[in-house]
Amino acid sequence: MSDLNNRLSPAAGTDAALREIKPEILERMLEQMMTIRAFEEKAEELYALGKVHGTMHLSIGQEATAVGASNALRETDYLLNHHRGHGHLIAWGSDVNKMMAEFLGKETGYCRGRGGSMHIADVSKNNLGANGIVAGGLPLAVGVGLSIKMRKTDQVVMVIFGDGATNEGAFHESLNMASIWDLPVVYLLENNQYAMSMSVKRAFKIERLSDRACAYGIPGVTVDGNDPIAVYQAVSEAAERARRREGPTLVESVTYRWRGHSKSDRQAYRTREEVKEWMARDPIPTFGARLGKSEEEMARLRAEAVKRIEEAVAFAEASPEPDVSTIEDGVYA
Amino acid sequence: MREITYAEAVREALRQAMEADDRVFLIGEDVGVYGGAFGVSAGLVDQFGTERIIDTPISEAGIAGAITGAAMTGMRPVGEIQFMDFVTLSMEQLVLQAAKIRYMFGGKATVPFVLRMPGGAGTGAAAQHSESLESWFVHVPGLKVVAPSTPYDAKGLLLAAIQDDNPVIFVEHKLLYKQKGPVPEEMYTIPLGQSNVVRQGQHLTVVATSVMVSRALEAGKQLAEEGIELEVIDPRTLKPMDCGPIVESVKKTGRLLVVHEAVRTGGFGGEIVASVAESEAFDYLEAPIRRLAARDIPVPYNKKLEAAMIPQIEDIVAEARRLVKGEY
Numbered sequence: 001m002s003d004l005n006n007r008l009s010p011a012a013g014t015d016a017a018l019r020e021i022k023p024e025i026l027e028r029m030l031e032q033m034m035t036i037r038a039f040e041e042k043a044e045e046l047y048a049l050g051k052v053h054g055t056m057h058l059s060i061g062q063e064a065t066a067v068g069a070s071n072a073l074r075e076t077d078y079l080l081n082h083h084r085g086h087g088h089l090i091a092w093g094s095d096v097n098k099m100m101a102e103f104l105g106k107e108t109g110y111c112r113g114r115g116g117s118m119h120i121a122d123v124s125k126n127n128l129g130a131n132g133i134v135a136g137g138l139p140l141a142v143g144v145g146l147s148i149k150m151r152k153t154d155q156v157v158m159v160i161f162g163d164g165a166t167n168e169g170a171f172h173e174s175l176n177m178a179s180i181w182d183l184p185v186v187y188l189l190e191n192n193q194y195a196m197s198m199s200v201k202r203a204f205k206i207e208r209l210s211d212r213a214c215a216y217g218i219p220g221v222t223v224d225g226n227d228p229i230a231v232y233q234a235v236s237e238a239a240e241r242a243r244r245r246e247g248p249t250l251v252e253s254v255t256y257r258w259r260g261h262s263k264s265d266r267q268a269y270r271t272r273e274e275v276k277e278w279m280a281r282d283p284i285p286t287f288g289a290r291l292g293k294s295e296e297e298m299a300r301l302r303a304e305a306v307k308r309i310e311e312a313v314a315f316a317e318a319s320p321e322p323d324v325s326t327i328e329d330g331v332y333a
Numbered sequence: 334m335r336e337i338t339y340a341e342a343v344r345e346a347l348r349q350a351m352e353a354d355d356r357v358f359l360i361g362e363d364v365g366v367y368g369g370a371f372g373v374s375a376g377l378v379d380q381f382g383t384e385r386i387i388d389t390p391i392s393e394a395g396i397a398g399a400i401t402g403a404a405m406t407g408m409r410p411v412g413e414i415q416f417m418d419f420v421t422l423s424m425e426q427l428v429l430q431a432a433k434i435r436y437m438f439g440g441k442a443t444v445p446f447v448l449r450m451p452g453g454a455g456t457g458a459a460a461q462h463s464e465s466l467e468s469w470f471v472h473v474p475g476l477k478v479v480a481p482s483t484p485y486d487a488k489g490l491l492l493a494a495i496q497d498d499n500p501v502i503f504v505e506h507k508l509l510y511k512q513k514g515p516v517p518e519e520m521y522t523i524p525l526g527q528s529n530v531v532r533q534g535q536h537l538t539v540v541a542t543s544v545m546v547s548r549a550l551e552a553g554k555q556l557a558e559e560g561i562e563l564e565v566i567d568p569r570t571l572k573p574m575d576c577g578p579i580v581e582s583v584k585k586t587g588r589l590l591v592v593h594e595a596v597r598t599g600g601f602g603g604e605i606v607a608s609v610a611e612s613e614a615f616d617y618l619e620a621p622i623r624r625l626a627a628r629d630i631p632v633p634y635n636k637k638l639e640a641a642m643i644p645q646i647e648d649i650v651a652e653a654r655r656l657v658k659g660e661y
């Protein structure tokens with residue numbers, strides 16, 4: 001963790017940066033972090049109760065990256081994210097009722113129970129979907145960027161992917177195409193330090209993954225992914241650059257996955273001490289303190305988040321399952 | 334005989350092959366300390382070390398290329414693709430390189446590798462983690478394709494595949510990993526390209542692959558109570574396919590039902606049906622040939638929809654009954 005500071009780009013997430021952000025955005029980010037945590041804890045509980053047929057990837061500990069990134073964009077912008085995506089979606093403003101219904105495979109879910117946790121999308125809100133394929137969203141971002149450019153709008157597309165995705169060939173093709181055509185793409189590399197059991201220390205010969213940007217002639221920055229302000233600032237700058245038609249940016253947000261990769265993970269590849277060390281840097285109380293929240297205020301916010309999620313579960317559980325007679329709907333337009 | 338699971342049988346084959354031959358190694362995502370996404374290689378890294386149980390970054394094209402290049406130059410690699418779906422990222426190296434190198438080079442190169450991958454649905458993993466793509470590989474000259482349905486077959490076929498001098502696509506099934514069956518402790522091989530008649534009967538020939546074999550056997554048990562006797566045949570190797578026992582069986586029963594999990598259109602079933610239609614068994618047919626396969630849709634997440642997409646035991650029972658009762 002100590003070596004993280006050496007990798008950070010200068011001046012990200014300072015108090016001066018915080019003061020430039022509207023108070024309502026700061027409040028929203030804190031609330032969303034609480035909601036994400038409550039959603040993930042509930043998802044884990046439902047899974048343990050055997051109520052979920054499928055898998056899930058929890059983003060507990062990574063909430064700051066999600067809220068910092070999404071809040072830096074506009075409603076008209078586009079999002080592509082990945083399998084560990086519940087947090088990104090909540091920060092994007094998704095309806096937790098529909099998310100929970102999708103997680104439980106219900107007809108009222110975002111994808112009518114066809115997609116599940118890994119494929120939540122809301123095309124009407126420019127959320128072009130989570131992805132079950134590592135790096136699957138990266139080439140899509142080129143197409144979205146190209147379309148924005150051809151349609152001459154001032155939108156940008158943010159694609160969120162992991163450290164693991166950074167070693168797929170698709171990463172290279174995508175960044176190169178977006179950079180040679182100056183496409184309005186924000187590449188958000190959510191480095192939670194593991195791709196399943198593969199530590200970034202074993203999977204890369206470089207320490208600062210944003211150094212890869214120089215191969216494409218674009219800016220690359222590394223920020224503390226547990227600090228929503230740092231992420232917000234970096235993504236804002238990347239989005240502004242994209243809107244100015246100056247091309248893409250690679251933002252690396254360094255954070256940590258608290259839970260196993262998915263439910264079948266025994267975590268033999270890391271030590272308990274390492275996990276504990278990162279849990280001690282819980283982004284939620286840290287951010288609360290920075291906003292000057294009292295213990296009571298934090299407890300109230302937490303309770304509100306838990307209540308929202310309880311309501312989402314009630315909605316999902318009361319919802320009907322898809323009717324088998326509709327099984328072939330939606331394969332073709 | 335001792336009983337072990339399908340996953341243990343695969344692991345035992347890997348272990349014995351690696352003990353017997355230094356040229357054999359395992360390479361894939363999370364195959365080391367994690368033990369593979371389904372635990373198949375659990376513990377192997379402790380025995381063989383990270384030099385021979387190699388974790389890769391998430392780079393499926395790289396894995397396919399690495400086993401091809403290593404195989405061309407004297408090694409006998411076993412690659413693992415974590416879910417069969419992700420082999421779509423390996424296709425160029427497999428289809429345009431590995432499969433064709435020997436022929437393009439006038440028969441002067443060999444590419445002896447095995448690429449293992451679990452296919453299939455049934456776990457709620459949805460559309461991008463549940464594919465059954467075996468027929469894609471069957472379509473490519475130069476590749477062999479194996480799909481074991483029992484622990485016994487998994488071990489014997491994997492050992493044969495590792496000894497084979499060609500690139501072999503080895504299709505495992507997620508739902509079979511925990512299934513137990515008798516497996517000899519010593520090394521043995523089951524020759525590639527031999528069908529297996531797993532149940533004898535005179536009324537209907539059922540050709541089933543992978544997880545559908547046990548479903549067909551269960552259907553056979555249920556129908557036997559009604560006096561309908563299924564003959565169930567597992568091709569085991571999809572390429573090269575051993576059609577002889579299937580043709581002989583259809584000559585006896587006069588009826589054929591093909592069952593697989595992959596979607597119907599373009600599925601392996603069509604190949605079996607065509608082979609039988611072209612054979613001397615054609616004159617013996619008393620009913621139309623039928624296929625039971627998944628519907629032509631991506632795999633849905635919801636459990637009910639997922640089950641409704643794919644042939645289940647009761648679907649096989651109903652279809653077999655209709656065929657035997659002359660309802661077609």
Ligand SMILES: Cc1ncc(C[n+]2csc(CCOP(=O)(O)OP(=O)(O)O)c2C)c(N)n1
Pocket residue numbers: 057083084132133134135161162163164165166192194195196257261362391393415419422
């Ligand atoms: C092409 C592909 N290969 C492998 C997988 C299996 N898989 C799913 S997530 C994952 C790890 C991804 O790591 P990273 O990109 O760092 O994201 P994280 O899970 O850490 O959020 C793996 C190997 C996959 N879904 N797609």
Ligand SMILES: [Mg+2]
Pocket residue numbers: 162163164190191192193194195196
């Ligand atoms: Mg990661």
